[in-house]
Amino acid sequence: MVASVEAVTGFTESRSLMDFWRRYRRNRLAVAGLFLVLALSLVALLAPLLAPYDPMSTSLDSLQPPGTSRHPLGTDDLGRDILSGVIWGTRVSLLVGVTAAATAVLIGIILGAVAGYYGGYTDAVIMRLTELFQTIPRFVLALVVVALFGRGLAKLVLVIGLLAWPQAARLVRGQFLSQKSLPYVDAARALGLPGWRIIFSEILPNVLAPVIVLASLDVAQAILLEASLGFFGLGDPNVVSWGGMLNHAQGYLRTAWWMSVFPGLGIALAVLGFNLVGDGLNDAINPRLHE
């Protein structure tokens, strides 16, 4: 009996997944976004093969304008190759963006689910905490935390993840509130399933769709935040990042425009890609909203 139910739901799920892809594919911007994200992921993965130079190594060829075959995007004031920096920067940005967003969404899911499912005092406490973290300006707090506790990739991921969860928590809580009075939850309770099982294996799968949309938009936000911290000189000093390159370019705007233009383009394309994918997923999940 149970097996046959699973077979049926499995069937409808794979069908709805194909419907979903059909709806997603119809949105040209969403497809372009997906293409961008895949292309950047490929660059991030293959960075060691694609980059012509070590992005940190200096040379005597300083401030070379772009267009030469040795340095297609030019060099900075220390003779470092901009193209190699942009390629390696892709890896840092995507790595931090995706892992920080995943951290934030995970925290948001747990807190939001617990708040929405249990309600009452637990809910009140968690929601006050959510409000507090939505009030304190995220960028300024991240700045102070990194300045006080030190930089480094892992710390950046942790800081961004720990500050970016409130939106996911609110979303998941709202979804749980509307789900928990439905008959299947009552049935699960009547069967005597423990709370955590009802939360994570009964309700959660039904509310994941909007969370995935948010996760994609969160990656864009996390990439922006990481770049902003880098621009403030608070990136990991041991790796090349787009924000750090722009921080460095600030002193050379009058002499070397290429030091600013190419790393910035990287940030903009990555953020645009994840935003487009998020919007596209949203439209494909809620086809009625899209007239």
Added chain:
Amino acid sequence: MDGSLPLWRYILGRLLQAVPLLVGILVVNFLLIALAPGDPVTVLLGEYPAPPEYVARLRDEFGLDRPVYVRLGRYIANVLQGNLGFSFAYQVPVVRLVLERLGNTLLLMGTSMTLAALAGLLLGVVSARRPHSPLDSGAMALSLVGYSIPEFWLGQLLVLLFAVALGWLPAQGIRSTRQEYVGLAAALDVGRHLILPAMALSFRYIALIARITRAAMLEVMHQDFIVAARARGVDERRVLWRHGLRNAAIPVATVIGYNYAFILAGSALVETVFGWPGVGRLLFDAILQRDTPVLLGVLLLVSVTVVLVNLVTDVLYAYLDPRVRY
């Protein structure tokens, strides 16, 4: 109005809700000081040599040798008296330093948001008038770009184009250093310096407001009172701008209010690009100079302004749309 609270009761309720938030902000700040690696005196001083008498006074004022709850109490008492510490980099109390810079930041933010509201509304209404026309698609593509470009990079691009390549506008600072202006000329001079940073900061919000206005207009334009106005033979332009826009304006006002914290962050980044002497530039310098009292002071004061702006926005919203006061 029936069933809804009177406005003053709503305001009172919201004020009470703000209290735990303010306490939370103080606790977060205190925890940062308490948990930061190293001696809390260094955190409260920054990396500056201070006279030993001052260090002793700090230890006493903040109860640094006492248990945590005493320290939290002392910290809150100090903050409530306006004592956010002393910046040895600038040789002034932190509160004075931050408040001095806040005016410049608010000037930049205010100008940018006025610009964003005007341009965003215009763009949104024009797009909504003929949905899916080339003009609409163009405006929406632009808003997509605006939403993805980081403010500080846009600022650098504007410097490259308008200051370096064309030489039309200044790239740095708030007023000319070569010449002293007075009166109207001085205001115009600041205005010239304001153009590029305001463009950089507003672009993202032009994009956001255009998208929201377009959606709100599309929804409003199908409602009965618009259909009725059209049926009465009211001029189409009048329908669009007077009846439609008035109803679309509420979400725009609240979008700016609720995004205040993000606008502030954007301002900090833009100020850094343009050397604009506001709170953001102060933060940037404080990081370079390891001037932690300034960092903590900015965080605290800026968080408090967020609470205030959210409060004002809520009240404004409740005033404009009584349905909110449930």
